[in-house]
Every structure is written in C-alpha cells, then in structure tokens.
Amino acid sequence: MGQVASTRRAFLTGSVLRENGGHYPPGVTDESVRNCSGCGDCVDACPTKIISLRDRIPTIDFQVGECTFCGECSARCPERVFPPEPATSFAHHAVIADNCLALNFVDCQACRDVCPTTAIRFKPRLGGPFVPVLDTDPCTGCGACISVCPTQSITMTANTMEVAHA
Incomplete structure (x- = not known):
C-alpha cells in the first residue's frame, strides 16, 4: 500500500524527486525507472555529464x-525508462532562498546570466542591488542556475498542479 500511495502522490504533485534527494533525468518517473537495468548508457550519453547512477x-x-x-540519454537507453519523445522540461522549477546574495544587498546576477529561458529576472530596488524574480512558467527546471550560484541559494521544487474552480 505504501508504494502505491507514494506513486500516486508523486503523480499528483508531478514530483520526480527521489527519496535520497536526487532528481531523475527529464521524463523519467517513479514508474518508468523500475525498467532501468543500471547499464549506465544514459550516463555515457549525457554531453553535460550531469547524469550519474545512484544505486543503479x-x-x-x-x-x-x-x-x-x-535527448541523448533517452536515445541511448536500451530499456523503456525514458518517454518515446525526449522531454523538454522537468516536473520541477527553481526556487531562490533567502541567502541569495542579491536579496542580502550584494550585487549578483549569475543565475540570470545563464538562464536559457529568461525565467530569472531582476527588478530594481531602492537603496540596493536589483532583486531576483523567478517566473515559474518559462522555467524548465534545467538547473543552469544552480551550479553558478555562489551561495547555493537555488534549489528545485516540484511543480504543483493547480485546480481552477469555476
């Protein structure tokens, strides 16, 4: 019962955050990862070398x-772990924590400079450097902002499905 509830919860929240804190590659889910043989072909195929095997x-x-x-990880996978079409985003988005340099009156816009979708922008603030504003709609969860942040203030959080009431 616990496994089913966990899978249902992950599906409903769009979460692909593993219990040990890591993220699956794009398009991989708790259900599809069960097909993984741990061969490592996706690791070798990744041009940015961000995929590793944890517990296979x-x-x-x-x-x-x-x-x-x-899509190289998907193309090289011999199992049915990845979706048929390569994913274009993750089921998570960036979150900027309070220890961000710009939020603490130190000029830094490293995350904005590397964001390929301009999801991170900076707005003016009286008496201090610009402050970051994250637009979650264009954020693909690619993680470009994470490795460049000098204070490791950026993390990922699961996208949530909002229900509109009529």
Whole structure:
C-alpha cells in the first residue's frame, strides 16, 4: 500500500524527486525507472555529464551543470525508462532562498546570466542591488542556475498542479 500511495502522490504533485534527494533525468518517473537495468548508457550519453547512477538508478546532479534536453540519454537507453519523445522540461522549477546574495544587498546576477529561458529576472530596488524574480512558467527546471550560484541559494521544487474552480 505504501508504494502505491507514494506513486500516486508523486503523480499528483508531478514530483520526480527521489527519496535520497536526487532528481531523475527529464521524463523519467517513479514508474518508468523500475525498467532501468543500471547499464549506465544514459550516463555515457549525457554531453553535460550531469547524469550519474545512484544505486543503479539514473540521477541528475545540477551542481555539475545543466540539462540541455538534447535527448541523448533517452536515445541511448536500451530499456523503456525514458518517454518515446525526449522531454523538454522537468516536473520541477527553481526556487531562490533567502541567502541569495542579491536579496542580502550584494550585487549578483549569475543565475540570470545563464538562464536559457529568461525565467530569472531582476527588478530594481531602492537603496540596493536589483532583486531576483523567478517566473515559474518559462522555467524548465534545467538547473543552469544552480551550479553558478555562489551561495547555493537555488534549489528545485516540484511543480504543483493547480485546480481552477469555476
């Protein structure tokens, strides 16, 4: 029962955060990862080298770099772990913590400079440097912002499905 509830919860929240804190490669789910043989072909195929195997399961390390959604991991996988079409985003988005330099009156815009979708922008503030504003709609969860942050203030959180009431 616990496994089913965990899978249902992950599906409903869009969560692909592993219990040990890592993230699956794009498009991989708790259900599809069960097909993984741990061969490591996805690790070898990743041009940015952000995929590693933890307990024979592919895991993303955004401290190493970003996901470019090239689809090489999916193309090289001999199992049915990845979706048929390469994913174009993760089921998570960036979150900027309070220890961000810019939020603490130190000029830094490293995350904005590397964001490929301009999801991170900076707005003016009286008496201090610009402050970061994250637009979660264009954020693909690629992780480009994570490795460049000097204070490791950026993490990922699961996208949530909002229900509109009529």
